[in-house]
Amino acid sequence: MKQITNTLLMVRPAAFRMNEQTAVNNYFQEKLAINNEEINAQAQQEFDAFVLKLRNHGIEVLVLQDQKELDTPDSIFPNNWVSTHENGNVAIYPMYAENRRKERREEFFELLEESGFKIKSVVDYTEAEEEGIFLEGTGSIVLDRQNELAYCALSARADEELFIEFCEDxxxxxxxxxAYQTVEGKRLPIYHTNVMMCVAEEFCVICLDTIDDKKERKLVIDQLKKSGKEIIAISEEQMHQFAGNMLQVRNNQGEKFLIMSASAHNALNTQQTAQITKYCQILSSDLHTIETCGGGSARCMMAEVFLPKA
Known part of the structure; x- marks a missing residue:
């Protein structure tokens, strides 16, 4: 199976703001001292510049416009509710925040089909919401598609049993x-696996410091090494600049890029940058407003399209 794709589906925000329903356990979110209209306008500017940069580098980006009346502040992060797979299957995931469940829109699939992609079947896990069980897509699950491995840091948004069910399916x-982060002196679970690790074709960027249990840390390191990945370790401080929230993609010429935000890029040291650029180019964009209010970054904004062409 392919690890990386050249097609992304992204959702342009219409009502972006700090989502009070996700802030309860997303410790990356912060308030900005401007009103919500201004926050949304700034997020749209960052989104448009990001999409333009991706397209200018030959990466195919399909854009779905969010609808203001849905009042979905986190619609800009579609990878949490949907994932697509090479065999034509699509998974739809149960979401922790009630106002995020409205992000699941039929238009998303219509856009894929209009763009020539074929959906064979849909595996829907959303019934788990009724039992208070959640698994937030490729936010909660970091896939090593090539080696058929799925990594998951457990949290209120990543249920172990449902994750195992996904892996079986x-x-x-x-x-x-x-995986934990320090919040006001306490070690609390990190809300999504993809803020502390990114698996690319040849390497993995990971904040090992967040895995407090030594046995668990060894298990993760052993799996990465066994699957031939070079481990690029980042610090917890770098993780807070979203240096774990990255995605490797390729363009229509087959060139590879590691996509990240400007803050993630700036947080990397010379050695880490050299380790990454051995394998691919770095492509970064300023996502300051989106990161601050949304508590998510570049990776969260990109739903990868792995579906076969019709």
Whole structure:
């Protein structure tokens, strides 16, 4: 299976702001001292500049416009509710915040089909919401598609049993662990796996310092090494600049890029940058407003399209 794609589906925000329903356990979110209209306008500017940069580098980006009346402040992060797979299957995931459940829109699939992609079947896990069980897509699950491995840091948004069920349905070997960050002197679970690790074709950027249990840390390191990935370790401080929230993609010429925000790029040291650029170019864009209010970054904004062409 392919690890990286050249097609992304992104959702342009219409009502972006700090989502009070996600802030309860997303410790990356912060308030900005401007009103919500201004926040949304700034987020739209950052989004448009980001999409333009991706397209200018030969990466195919399909854009779905959010609808203001839905009042979905986090619609800009579609990878949390949907994932697509090479065999034509699509997974739809249960979301922790009630106002995020409205992000799941039929138009998303219509846009894919209009763009020539074929959806064979949909695996829908959303019933789990009724039991208070959640698994937030490729936010909660970091996939090593090539080696059929799925990494998951458990949290209120990543249920172990449902993760195992996903792995059985999609034929991945589960790698389960706990990852923490320090919040006001306490070690609390990190809300999404993809803020502390990114698996690319040849390497993995990971904040090992967040895996407090030594056995669990060894398990993760062993799996990465066994699958031939060079481990590029980042600090917890760098993780807070979203240096773990990255995605490797390729363009229509087959050139590879590691996509990240400007703050993530600036947080990397010379050695880490050299480790990455051995394998691919770095492509970064300023996402300051989106990161500050949304508590998510470049990776969260990109839903990868792996579906076959019709």
């Amino acid at each position: 999609f034929e991945y070997f589960p790698v389960v662990f706990n």
